Amino acid sequence: MKKTLLLFALLISGLGFAQSLNDYQYIIVPAKFEWLKEENKFNLNALTKMMFEKQGFQVFYPTDKLPDELALDRCKSLYANVENESNLLTTALTITINTCDGKNVFTSLKGKSKEKTYQKAYYEALREASQSVKQINYKYSGKSTVAVKQSAPVAAGQQAATPVTVNNDNALFAQPIANGYQLVDSTPMIVLKIYKTSQQDSYTAVSENKNGVVFKRGNDWIFEYYQNDKLVSEKLNIKF
Incomplete structure (x- = not known):
């Protein structure tokens, strides 16, 4: 009875998540989880990537060619x-999905295991947590909720946009992520996050x-x- 109620609650809450998830074609999975010392320890990152691929997402590690x-x-x-x-008695894993600015759009039910060996316990807990992802019934809508405007490449006969120029003399210190x-900045507060592209000295940039x-x-x-x-x-x- 308790399990049925949890699944029912998941289905109801999942309706709110589904629309925003369906508007995204891609999902990025870390190559290493922060709570493990090695990349793909116990094959958990590969299993997580595979789980999202089975749901229909195009899945990448951050280091993949995008x-x-x-x-x-x-x-x-x-x-x-x-x-x-x-905790000491139970292995428990939760799957989360965030947008690029850190907004949470999905949190699974907690997957649990009482297995004594780490690998078996993690597998069982991840498999149980992944049932929540399956309940979303993801299907890419073909549109994107991201309304980011960027300057497009200039085509023949087309003039580039004339920008408003601004000088920002405040020192910004680059910390690797x-x-x-x-x-x-000197506060210190994170002003901007920039991500590498295939072009040297060119980054995508995200702030609040x-x-x-x-x-x-x-x-x-x-x-x-x-x-x-x-x-x-x-x-x-x-300042790099």
Whole structure:
């Protein structure tokens, strides 16, 4: 009876998640979970990747070669994780899905196991947690909820947009993160996260209220983004 009620609650709550999940084609799975010391320890990352592939997502590790549209805009992807909530008696894992800005859009029911060996316990707990993902009935809608405007490549006979130029003299200190850097001011507060693309000195950029690109022009670092339908070209003082 208790299990039936939990599944019913999951189905009801899943209706709210499904629409936003269906608007994303891609999902990125970490190559290493923070609570494990090695990449793909116990094959858990590969199993998590496979689980999402079976549901119909196009799944990548952060270090994989990404589709061009995703390499240029990481916010076109969801980000999955497996969180360890185990205690001395029980192994417990939860699957979470977030957007690029860290907003949680899905949390599975907790998968549990009483197995004594780590590998068997993790497998059982992950398998149980993955049942929640199956209940979503994911199907890509063919559209994206991400309304990020970026300057498109200039075609023949087409003029480039004229940006509003801004100088930002505040020092931003680059701290390495997975596949890029977080830019921190002197507060310290994270101002911007930038992610590597296939082009040297070119990054996709994400902040709380701005998405765009950061690239090097001569000796200057430029952050370009749209604000109120106007292209802004902001010169940044980045300290690598």
